[in-house]
Amino acid sequence: MRIVMKFGGTAINSPEKIIHVANIIKSQKKKADTQIVCVVSAIRGMTDGILSISAAIKKGDKVFIADFLREARENHLHLVQEAIKDSKLQTEAREAITTLLDELEDILDGIVLLAEVTAKSLDYLMSFGERLSAPIISFALRDKGVSSEYLTGKEAGILTDSNFGEARPLMDTTKLRLEHKLEPLLEKDIVPIITGFIGADQNGNVTTIGRGGSDYTATIIGAAIEADEVWFWSDVNGLMTADPKIVDDATVIKEVSFSEAMEMALFGAKYMHPRALEPVMDTKIPIRIRNTFNLAHKGTIISQNPTKASHKIVKSISTIRHTALIDVSGGGMVGALGTAAKIFDALAKNRVNIMMISQSPSEASISMVVRKGDLDKAAITLEMNLLKKVINHVNINDDVAVIAVVGSGMRGIKGVAARVFNAVATQNVNVIMIAQGSSQLNLAFVVNDIDCDQAVRALHHEFGLANVR
Ligand code: ASP
Ligand code: MG
Numbered sequence: 176m177r178i179v180m181k182f183g184g185t186a187i188n189s190p191e192k193i194i195h196v197a198n199i200i201k202s203q204k205k206k207a208d209t210q211i212v213c214v215v216s217a218i219r220g221m222t223d224g225i226l227s228i229s230a231a232i233k234k235g236d237k238v239f240i241a242d243f244l245r246e247a248r249e250n251h252l253h254l255v256q257e258a259i260k261d262s263k264l265q266t267e268a269r270e271a272i273t274t275l276l277d278e279l280e281d282i283l284d285g286i287v288l289l290a291e292v293t294a295k296s297l298d299y300l301m302s303f304g305e306r307l308s309a310p311i312i313s314f315a316l317r318d319k320g321v322s323s324e325y326l327t328g329k330e331a332g333i334l335t336d337s338n339f340g341e342a343r344p345l346m347d348t349t350k351l352r353l354e355h356k357l358e359p360l361l362e363k364d365i366v367p368i369i370t371g372f373i374g375a376d377q378n379g380n381v382t383t384i385g386r387g388g389s390d391y392t393a394t395i396i397g398a399a400i401e402a403d404e405v406w407f408w409s410d411v412n413g414l415m416t417a418d419p420k421i422v423d424d425a426t427v428i429k430e431v432s433f434s435e436a437m438e439m440a441l442f443g444a445k446y447m448h449p450r451a452l453e454p455v456m457d458t459k460i461p462i463r464i465r466n467t468f469n470l471a472h473k474g475t476i477i478s479q480n481p482t483k484a485s486h487k488i489v490k491s492i493s494t495i496r497h498t499a500l501i502d503v504s505g506g507g508m509v510g511a512l513g514t515a516a517k518i519f520d521a522l523a524k525n526r527v528n529i530m531m532i533s534q535s536p537s538e539a540s541i542s543m544v545v546r547k548g549d550l551d552k553a554a555i556t557l558e559m560n561l562l563k564k565v566i567n568h569v570n571i572n573d574d575v576a577v578i579a580v581v582g583s584g585m586r587g588i589k590g591v592a593a594r595v596f597n598a599v600a601t602q603n604v605n606v607i608m609i610a611q612g613s614s615q616l617n618l619a620f621v622v623n624d625i626d627c628d629q630a631v632r633a634l635h636h637e638f639g640l641a642n643v644r
Contacts, residue, residue: 177402178203179212180406181406182215184220184221190257198319200316212369212400217303225301225303226301232286232291240287244279251307252273254311299381305328306370323367324368325367329381331369332355332399336382342376354399371389394452395454409466409467416428416491416635426641429473433452434583435582447464492638493581495579500544500571501553502569502572507566508541514565515534518541529545554569574625583616585615598633
């Protein structure tokens with residue numbers, strides 16, 4: 176059995192948790208014929224911390240940067256001190272961490288003088304989060320008597336394009352390199368601990384593959400070394416039927432298909448990187464989501480063909496809260512070719528991501544949902560480029576929620592939409608916009624954010640999701 180295990184930042188942010196993780200790896204490793212590759216995130220808060228120093232660099236705020244560095248040093252050295260008992264291993268780990276922190280300090284000293292952070296240098300800075308956590312986990316594992324080596328994504332062989340911040344892995348070369356690097360380690364019974372989130376471009380520059388990217392790293396590696404399973408360890412039991420903060424009796428979903436999980440991931444990005452499923456979908460490697468703090472719980476399994484017993488019309492009610500709805504309209508849009516193209520093109524050029532679109536067949540209006548953070552940019556773009564030329568009015572509703580009803584069992588079943596909107600209507604909630612892709616896996620609609628909780632509870636109840644086991 177070959178397993179790739181990914182540990183998120185909340186699973187490793189205290190010495191006790193690191194020891195616990197080392198024990199989990201060790202006990203899995205003990206099972207006959209088990210090979211394990213681990214992928215780790217930065218300890219919780221580190222990536223966000225690095226992002227916040229990039230703002231401080233632009234302002235030349237040396238005090239903020241010095242404080243950040245001191246704290247990062249203290250935190251990581253504390254983990255080394257408490258999670259690794261053997262004095263020789265502890266010294267080695269301390270040296271490795273100190274070298275990295277000194278390097279980070281030197282770089283920051285230089286960059287602060289330039290008062291500029293490019294996408295390329297930001298990726299390099301961001302890589303320190305994972306580069307610091309991986310050695311600690313590796314030494315903690317050695318401390319338990321398990322042979323281990325740590326590698327950066329770059330050293331392991333993850334090659335990407337040069338789109339810093341959202342780099343795309345070049346899978347064919349990556350696969351070859353990963354195999355080449357990891358197979359010999361596995362043969363020698365070594366557990367490689369690999370930094371999530373980071374790779375390198377053709378010129379050797381460090382790149383990152385998008386926030387939450389450690390999940391993606393794990394599945395890329397899983398596909399490359401033909402793992403039997405990929406496990407995402409975090410602090411939740413698995414994918415849920417709804418946000419437990421909204422629905423008291425939300426439950427963990429036992430099994431979902433790749434396509435269902437993909438829809439859910441796009442919605443509740445906190446569970447999984449949206450692209451993480453791509454590599455394993457092709458190779459049909461199942462993913463398990465497991466909780467390091469609840470080992471008895473089996474978690475969620477994501478696979479190509481979930482068992483019949485798990486088939487349900489609807490599996491989850493997902494939400495994206497606090498987004499904005501932009502409605503553009505005008506008589507001139509009717510029958511005018513290329514209107515939608517002009518609108519989307521202008522928004523894309525200004526890097527506004529559109530999450531949801533709908534156009535009425537009268538063609539007199541187009542509605543779009545964007546993240547709140549993009550709203551200003553979107554409104555300015557539309558006003559400057561298109562207003563009174565292509566469109567006549569721009570209407571904005573700046574606090575809406577998108578609710579998605581997800582489940583492959585909806586495909587071809589009549590009356591699901593009627594049940595959805597009936598359940599919502601009985602709560603007196605107004606539906607502002609609707610979209611369903613022709614895959615029929617996902618029926619999404621928009622309500623005022625203030626109505627979101629009520630609508631979600633009604634739907635959870637309507638589809639009997641509390642009973643999902
Ligand atoms: N450390 C990165 C982030 O916070 C990657 C990850 O945790 O998966 O986005
Ligand atoms: Mg994560």
